[in-house]
Amino acid sequence: MTAQILDGKATAAAIKSDLTARVAALKEKGITPGLGTVLVGEDPGSQKYVAGKHRDCAQVGIASIQRELPATATQEEIEAVVRELNEDPDCTGYIVQLPLPKGIDENRILELMDPEKDADGLHPMNLGRLVLNEPAPLPCTPNGVLTLLRRYGVETKGAEVVVVGRGVTIGRSMPLLLTRRSENATVTQCHTGTRDLAYHLKRADIVVSAAGAPHLIRADDIKPGAAVLDVGVSRNAEGKIVGDVHPDVAEVAGWISPNPGGVGPMTRAQLLVNVVEAAERRAG
Structure with missing residues (x-):
């Protein structure tokens, strides 16, 4: 099996095309x-x-x-x-x-x-609104992950999802988005205190990794056919920037986001979405 690429660059380009028309209408x-x-x-x-x-x-x-x-x-x-x-x-x-x-x-x-x-969706008040399921600007990276999954038809409803990492930017807010009724996923959050990470990963239909640990996740950790999204950024022993997911995962997963070129472009696109949506609210 060779995983289908979750192409963040192409998806971000489509979002920008839509935003260009919306900005023109606002002007x-x-x-x-x-x-x-x-x-x-x-x-x-x-x-x-x-x-x-x-x-x-x-x-x-x-x-x-x-x-x-x-x-x-x-x-x-x-x-x-x-x-x-x-x-x-x-x-x-x-x-x-x-x-x-x-x-x-x-x-x-x-x-x-x-x-x-x-515009980042990370103000304490807006994160609180997310907890309460009230309208607010959404955190860019987690929302970018969801948009990428939707674009490629990866089902979240009823899915077992593992989020690796607990930072504010991704780890804290990703489960909040995934457990909304519109997504209806079941989420397990793993971190440095998790005893057996591989046990949880092998059960997951979707893995979102934001640990910042070079090649933490390998092929034998992943359930065949799972969707794997690599959001981590760190440097390996040679000083090269790498993600959390080892390249061999692509031989097992059903979908995989490249790093770079996967979630990164989606984060930037969602930032623009938040700005345009704020302008549209102002326009009434």
Whole structure:
């Protein structure tokens, strides 16, 4: 068996095509969606990631609002930029690029954000709304995973799903999305305290791994025909960036997301979706 590729690049391109039409319709009403980014410091990875977001914006017609601060910026200076974007009518949604420099209280920064402008879907209030099953911007990566599964017809209703990892960005919110009535999956969450990871993996119809452990998951861990989505990013002993899933899993799985090229493009696409949906809510 060779797994079908869950192509995040192609799916993201289709989403962008749809968003381009929706943005054009908003502009006819006099509304131009705007994505703001707050970048503190000169980390090359963060700079590259933010630049990619603004390229995506240009492709679909979303305006870019960029705020850059030096690594020496104080808590007060960063908070001032957040308050500015909260009040800026041209900013439909925005993100604060993490991590922030040492000594900065990230949680305090995130809590200052206007929840209605939370493009990442990670504001504490919006995560609380997700727990309560109330409307809110959805976390980009978990929602990207679901969109990719739907695109390829991978059924979640009644499925046994294992989520590996418990970080806020993916691990905490992924089970919340999967257990909604619209998805109706049964979820097991595994982490560093899980005694026998392979036992749980072998029972799973769908595996979403966000552990950040190089090639943690191998072919003999996976049930034949399962869908495997690799969200992890780490470096192996040679310093090469790799995912959580070993390449040999593709010989056993029914579907597999490549890394890179799987969930990553979907995360960026869902960020744009959150911005456009916020603009559409404003338009009524």
